[in-house]
Amino acid sequence: MDKIDNLTEYFSKFPGIGTRQAKRFVYFLLTRNNGYLNELSDLIQELKKDIKVCESCCRFYTPNNSSNNPNLCNICINKNRDRNILMVVAKDTDLTNIERVGNYNGMYFVLGGFVSVLEKYPKQKIKIEKLLNIIQKRMENKELKEIILALSLNPDGENTMEYVSDILKPLVEKHKLKISTLGRGLSTGTELEYLDNNTFENAFKNRV
Amino acid sequence: MDKIDNLTEYFSKFPGIGTRQAKRFVYFLLTRNNGYLNELSDLIQELKKDIKVCESCCRFYTPNNSSNNPNLCNICINKNRDRNILMVVAKDTDLTNIERVGNYNGMYFVLGGFVSVLEKYPKQKIKIEKLLNIIQKRMENKELKEIILALSLNPDGENTMEYVSDILKPLVEKHKLKISTLGRGLSTGTELEYLDNNTFENAFKNRV
Amino acid sequence: MDKIDNLTEYFSKFPGIGTRQAKRFVYFLLTRNNGYLNELSDLIQELKKDIKVCESCCRFYTPNNSSNNPNLCNICINKNRDRNILMVVAKDTDLTNIERVGNYNGMYFVLGGFVSVLEKYPKQKIKIEKLLNIIQKRMENKELKEIILALSLNPDGENTMEYVSDILKPLVEKHKLKISTLGRGLSTGTELEYLDNNTFENAFKNRV
Amino acid sequence: MDKIDNLTEYFSKFPGIGTRQAKRFVYFLLTRNNGYLNELSDLIQELKKDIKVCESCCRFYTPNNSSNNPNLCNICINKNRDRNILMVVAKDTDLTNIERVGNYNGMYFVLGGFVSVLEKYPKQKIKIEKLLNIIQKRMENKELKEIILALSLNPDGENTMEYVSDILKPLVEKHKLKISTLGRGLSTGTELEYLDNNTFENAFKNRV
Numbered sequence: 155m156d157k158i159d160n161l162t163e164y165f166s167k168f169p170g171i172g173t174r175q176a177k178r179f180v181y182f183l184l185t186r187n188n189g190y191l192n193e194l195s196d197l198i199q200e201l202k203k204d205i206k207v208c209e210s211c212c213r214f215y216t217p218n219n220s221s222n223n224p225n226l227c228n229i230c231i232n233k234n235r236d237r238n239i240l241m242v243v244a245k246d247t248d249l250t251n252i253e254r255v256g257n258y259n260g261m262y263f264v265l266g267g268f269v270s271v272l273e274k275y276p277k278q279k280i281k282i283e284k285l286l287n288i289i290q291k292r293m294e295n296k297e298l299k300e301i302i303l304a305l306s307l308n309p310d311g312e313n314t315m316e317y318v319s320d321i322l323k324p325l326v327e328k329h330k331l332k333i334s335t336l337g338r339g340l341s342t343g344t345e346l347e348y349l350d351n352n353t354f355e356n357a358f359k360n361r362v
Numbered sequence: 363m364d365k366i367d368n369l370t371e372y373f374s375k376f377p378g379i380g381t382r383q384a385k386r387f388v389y390f391l392l393t394r395n396n397g398y399l400n401e402l403s404d405l406i407q408e409l410k411k412d413i414k415v416c417e418s419c420c421r422f423y424t425p426n427n428s429s430n431n432p433n434l435c436n437i438c439i440n441k442n443r444d445r446n447i448l449m450v451v452a453k454d455t456d457l458t459n460i461e462r463v464g465n466y467n468g469m470y471f472v473l474g475g476f477v478s479v480l481e482k483y484p485k486q487k488i489k490i491e492k493l494l495n496i497i498q499k500r501m502e503n504k505e506l507k508e509i510i511l512a513l514s515l516n517p518d519g520e521n522t523m524e525y526v527s528d529i530l531k532p533l534v535e536k537h538k539l540k541i542s543t544l545g546r547g548l549s550t551g552t553e554l555e556y557l558d559n560n561t562f563e564n565a566f567k568n569r570v
Numbered sequence: 571m572d573k574i575d576n577l578t579e580y581f582s583k584f585p586g587i588g589t590r591q592a593k594r595f596v597y598f599l600l601t602r603n604n605g606y607l608n609e610l611s612d613l614i615q616e617l618k619k620d621i622k623v624c625e626s627c628c629r630f631y632t633p634n635n636s637s638n639n640p641n642l643c644n645i646c647i648n649k650n651r652d653r654n655i656l657m658v659v660a661k662d663t664d665l666t667n668i669e670r671v672g673n674y675n676g677m678y679f680v681l682g683g684f685v686s687v688l689e690k691y692p693k694q695k696i697k698i699e700k701l702l703n704i705i706q707k708r709m710e711n712k713e714l715k716e717i718i719l720a721l722s723l724n725p726d727g728e729n730t731m732e733y734v735s736d737i738l739k740p741l742v743e744k745h746k747l748k749i750s751t752l753g754r755g756l757s758t759g760t761e762l763e764y765l766d767n768n769t770f771e772n773a774f775k776n777r778v
Numbered sequence: 779m780d781k782i783d784n785l786t787e788y789f790s791k792f793p794g795i796g797t798r799q800a801k802r803f804v805y806f807l808l809t810r811n812n813g814y815l816n817e818l819s820d821l822i823q824e825l826k827k828d829i830k831v832c833e834s835c836c837r838f839y840t841p842n843n844s845s846n847n848p849n850l851c852n853i854c855i856n857k858n859r860d861r862n863i864l865m866v867v868a869k870d871t872d873l874t875n876i877e878r879v880g881n882y883n884g885m886y887f888v889l890g891g892f893v894s895v896l897e898k899y900p901k902q903k904i905k906i907e908k909l910l911n912i913i914q915k916r917m918e919n920k921e922l923k924e925i926i927l928a929l930s931l932n933p934d935g936e937n938t939m940e941y942v943s944d945i946l947k948p949l950v951e952k953h954k955l956k957i958s959t960l961g962r963g964l965s966t967g968t969e970l971e972y973l974d975n976n977t978f979e980n981a982f983k984n985r986v
Contacts, residue, residue, distance in 0.1 A: 156840045157821065157824075157825065157828040157829055157840045158829060158838065158839075158840060160821060161818075161821045161822070161825065164818050164821060168803050168806060169802050169803070170799060170802070174871075175793075175794060177871060177874070178794070179792050179793070180825075181838065181869070181870050181871060182792060182793050183822065183825055184825065184826065184829060184838050184870075185890075188826060191822055191823065191826065192823065194785075194788050194822055195819045195820070195823035196819075197781065197784060197785045197788060198785070198815055198818055198819040198822065199815065199816065199819035199823075200781075201781065201785065201804075201807055201808065201815060202812060202815065204781040205781055205782060214805065214808050216781045216782060243554060245554075245555065246805050246808075247555045247798075247801060247802060247805060248554035248555050251554060251556065251557055252557070252562060255557060255558060255559040256566065257563070258566060302566075306548075306553040306554050306555070307549065307550055307551060307552045308551060308553065311553075311554075335569060335570060336547060336548050336565035336566065336568075337545065337546070337564060337565045337566070337567065337568025337569050337570060338547045338548050338549065338565070338568075339546045339547040339548075339549065339564070339568065340514075340515045340545070340546050340547075340549060341515065341546065341547065341549040341557075341558075341561040341564075342515055342560050342561050344549050345514040345515075345519075346451060346452070346453075346456035346459060346512060346514050346519075347453065347455045347459050347514070348459065349459060349460070349463060349549075350549075350550050351463040351464070352550050353549040353550050354460060354463045354466075355463075355464065355465070356547070357544035357545045358464065358510075358544065358545070360545025360546075360568050361542040361544050361545050362542060362543060362568070364632045365613065365616075365617065365620040365621055366621060366630065366631075366632060368613060369614070369617065372609070372610050372613060376595050376598060377591075377594050377595070377598050378591060378594070382663075383585075383586060385663060385666070386585050386586070386663060387585070388617075389630065389661070389662050389663060390584060390585050391614065391617055392617065392618065392621060392630050392662075396618060399614055399615065399617060399618065400615065401580070402577075402614055403612075403614040403615035405573065405576060405577045405580060406577070406599065406607055406610055406611040406614065407607065407608065407611035407615075408573075409573065409577065409596075409599055409600065409607060410600065410604060410607065412573040413573055413574060413600060422597065422600050424572045424573045453597070454597050454600075455593060455594060455597060474601075659970060663971045664970035667970060667971050667973060668970065668978060671973060671974060671975040671978045671979075672975070672978045672979065672982065673979070674978075674982060718982075718985055720970060721970065722964075722968060722970050722971070723964045723966050723967060723968045723969075724967060727970075750985040751986060752963060752981035752984075752985050753961065753962070753964070753980060753982070753983065753984025753985050753986060754961070754964050754981070754984075755960060755961030755962045755963040755964075755965065755980070756930075756960050756961070756962050756963075756965060757931065757962065757963065757964060757965040757968050757973075757974075757980075758931055758977050759931060759932060760930060760965050761930040761931075761932065762867060762868070762872035762875060762876065762928060762929065762930050763869065763872050763875050763930070764875065765875055765876070765879060765965075766879060766965075766966050767880070768966050769965040769966050770876060770879050770880045770882075771879075771880065772961060772963070772965075773960035773961045773962070774880065774882060774926075774961070775961065776962075776984050776986075777926055777958040777959060777960050777961050778958060778959060778961060778984075
């Protein structure tokens with residue numbers, strides 16, 4: 155196969171990219187100088203060497219060599235964050251968005267995906283075992299009081315929430331942990347005229 | 363002016379309709395038979411004779427001649443609805459949507475519009491005087507415990523909520539009424555990755 | 571049925587309008603004054619009395635009482651237009667658009683619709699008999715040299731073109747009329763990168 | 779800077795890609811295996827070694843080692859293509875699209891860009907000097923009869939067409955070359971009701 159087609163095929167696997175845009179990426183790269191291509195190539199090559207998975211929250215992070223604990227990300231290592239609260243999210247981009255918008259000061263855990271409604275092997279889809287270990291360990295240090303399941307309000311997100319809830323149940327009951335989900339109701343831009351059933355019900359129940 | 367252009371101009375005033383679609387409406391009508399046109403014409407002609415504004419909730423309704431109280435709509439006349447709770451909405455379409463989706467069983471009040479941020483004469487934009495009268499009257503009958511301000515989460519809606527809140531304040535305090543707004547948080551379809559500041563904050567605060 | 575629902579149903583039959591927007595039309599009308607509603611109602615009521623179908627081009631038009639020939643529209647009555655050329659279009663809105671954009675100075679004929687590919691009774695869908703009569707009459711007056719089939723380049727338009735072509739064939743051959751279609755090629759905004767097969771072929775063939 | 783942010787920045791320079799999607803690309807790569815990353819990295823690294831610019835048409839191509847003339851692409855080397863006709867396009871993707879849709883059998887020249895209306899240094903934006911050389915050389919071999927300027931019908935495309943036309947004029951006149959542009963008119967999907975001025979005029983003039 156032609157190298158252009160070959161690279162096009164690689165780019166067309168990128169999330170949200172079709173063959174046409176993939177080809178446009180290749181022609182874009184062909185007009186860049188060698189320095190640009192080399193740097194991009196090196197960044198991709200070294201990506202997994204330079205970036206690790208945090209041992210505590212499972213997110214991807216760039217280790218800081220001067221850190222005392224190079225296996226933990228900068229959030230997990232931060233003494234000022236509240237260890238009593240653990241927010242479980244599906245993806246790294248969810249975590250980075252919450253860090254960007256919120257003033258959340260607790261800890262995180264990144265499941266690394268979703269459990270779809272028809273999924274046969276949910277344990278292989280998300281890091282549920284690892285989450286159980288983390289919670290166990292935190293409990294030994296008496297560090298944890300609340301787990302927040304912060305997942306998107308779509309079918310995959312709701313199913314994952316249910317799955318994780320069920321698995322955590324014995325642990326939660328044993329240690330009298332609080333398990334919570336993000337509040338539901340009107341979100342920015344919601345118009346009453348188009349409100350769906352479920353959102354109205356929650357907005358009504360959670361009125362303040 | 364040409365009759366086609368004349369009618370086109372009328373239709374182009376309809377909400378969301380531009381000149382092109384307005385003209386298409388006219389040509390569509392030209393291909394209908396006379397019966398259709400006569401009925402449509404009559405319905406428009408008689409619209410305000412056939413439809414009244416409810417004296418209690420201010421919504422538009424078709425009076426029922428056999429009713430004991432022809433000045434009230436079927437919701438306001440319904441003995442099974444909970445008179446202790448009054449939901450204030452901006453528009454008739456908000457009310458009909460809530461009736462469609464929800465199992466809300468209280469009363470309503472339709473403000474008839476919004477108060478924009480820069481509005482100079484808010485009293486002329488919404489039926490705030492009427493709302494005060496209704497609340498006063500309900501209090502005399504000891505019928506009211508809670509007022510829910512159910513407005514869209516956009517700038518006009520939020521400003522209207524604030525305006526109405528301020529005006530109701532003395533009455534609310536005097537009678538120890540509860541005043542509430544619909545809960546905020548994740549609504550159906552919200553993805554964590556795109557959550558805005560304000561929605562996250564509310565969803566976090568209202569977690570359950 | 572409720573009058574609001576009744577009128578909503580009428581509006582929801584309008585081209586491109588769903589139930590929700592139809593209901594918004596009704597509430598919009600409810601907030602207009604009586605003068606507005608009466609005028610709108612009258613315009614609809616009188617629409618077909620005030621507007622006629624031109625005997626020559628079959629388009630809808632508002633008759634001019636002072637005209638010598640009240641059965642013809644202002645285009646067909648215009649002595650300055652070129653009677654040797656007849657442009658056949660599908661809809662009134664096509665004609666008005668061509669009048670708006672073009673400097674076309676010939677005559678028109680409005681078919682009043684399309685013949686879909688699977689249509690069983692094409693003669694009932696478009697005014698093909700009337701078109702044949704018009705052409706015949708023009709030929710008697712030696713007024714016609716060219717017929718342009720100006721239809722949209724979509725499946726219905728192309729099928730209608732083919733159907734009309736076939737029917738006109740004997741007449742066209744007998745009278746040595748020229749029959750033409752609008753040129754094909756790049757239209758404003760066309761990008762080479764997304765050009766389809768058919769358009770490229772025509773653009774290449776018709777290069778100038 | 780963090781490596782994730784660094785690579786995100788690279789991807790956000792890709793055509794049509796914003797920061798959010800760029801970041802999603804990075805997290806996507808983080809979940810791939812090393813084999814995938816190494817291959818992608820190598821393809822990018824070697825891109826410009828493996829792909830050359832054709833000496834004749836200036837497009838990017840993968841050289842074929844067994845070719846007699848490794849400096850020419852497979853189109854320019856193909857003896858069956860018609861050397862009398864040269865199609866000038868703006869971008870490689872235009873050429874590949876025409877190869878995909880058309881049965882064009884002539885030669886190409888890729889300008890490598892557009893000349894915007896306000897461009898001060900047009901000679902640096904497109905390979906106009908190279909185009910002049912190629913034409914000159916072809917003329918010496920008496921190989922060329924027609925040059926087709928095949929550019930998109932948008933402001934940049936039309937301005938580039940005009941610019942190239944002007945520059946080619948002396949050469950074209952001297953050698954009695956034909957210079958043409960792609961035909962204009964209705965393209966697939968064009969609806970008469972929305973036809974613009976310019977397209978109607980061309981479609982009318984080029985009627986067949």
